[in-house]
Amino acid sequence: MSRRADLLDFAVLGLLHETPMHGYELRKRLNTALGAFRALSYGSLYPCLRELLGKGWIREATGAVEGPARGSTRARIVYELTADGKERFQTMADKAGPASWGDEEFDVHFAFFARTPTEVRLRILEGRRSRLEERLAIIREASVRNRERMDNYTAALQRHGEESTEREVRWLEELITAERKIRS
């Protein structure tokens, strides 16, 4: 469960929550705003859009929602969220829990924290932290086990990975305490 496609659905719905957009712009925002989808291709995005359309979560915006097409006469198809789509997005945001989440899942869900309940936010942040701590434990154990047969470069790479992960844990810790303050 929880395929990559579901995450893309969620991300698209979330971006369209802000403002209606057409596919081309949607892709750019997915590539930059969200850490994941760094190399998302049209071959993935457009079929996804068609699917969301079929499910009734988005619709083609009629009328001049955005300014008229600049720079191209090719018809732009602007999509907007339907009521069902809003509901769907909220359901996904509300029931989110880091059951075997990777980096991408966290990044995307974090990007939409503004529309996520505090309780869920806390659960996600804490889940993320424990996953990173597991990863740290594995890295540290490996560097102890292979200390002798590891050259300087391998060691440097490992140390850098370790430090980055530690920094992210501290970052999460700050967010978690801030979140606890909000809750109380």
Next chain:
Amino acid sequence: MSRRADLLDFAVLGLLHETPMHGYELRKRLNTALGAFRALSYGSLYPCLRELLGKGWIREATGAVEGPARGSTRARIVYELTADGKERFQTMADKAGPASWGDEEFDVHFAFFARTPTEVRLRILEGRRSRLEERLAIIREASVRNRERMDNYTAALQRHGEESTEREVRWLEELITAERKIRS
């Protein structure tokens, strides 16, 4: 060109350069030592091993190369590099250049820097640095362009990504100056 499979070939060859190993252990080291392959499955590794065997780059080690099987009677197949395999690895390490490299390619090649010529090391490090700087430029431009419609959480995620990338650039800078000192 330069498929994921090639990278796996390179990584396996590189690990076997250190010491003969069987598949199960190989996978563990690929999952921890190298940043990439964090979730490499046997479904990818064993076919790869078979392929390398067919190409004559690795062979089944005969005799008691490793201690006898502990904890299992199931026959372990220990692989070792052939002369051709060593040559192949060295060719891949020597002609490496970051033409459209992602994070994984860099990590794996970096892990084997000890067996990479200084000139190539420098080229790789500098290539990596410019890729990260491109990424930074994109992030920064995006955060300027979308400043208003970005909520606090999205902004925090973006800032964290920016800072991590900046740290990695500084890390690379240190490595580059160290490398230049070696060369001269």
Next chain:
DNA sequence: TTCGTCATGTAATGGGTTACATGATTAC
């Protein structure tokens, strides 16, 4: 006139994960 950007799509290929199959041993 050519390159880059805007803009939307489709088809095929490649390949990685998931799930399955097997089986012995150690530790609780």
Next chain:
DNA sequence: GTAATCATGTAACCCATTACATGACGAA
């Protein structure tokens, strides 16, 4: 006795990238 780890593999499914097709505008 049962869960976890060791250990090797195969087959199918999923799906993401890649390459292709189309077409116009602005700038150098």
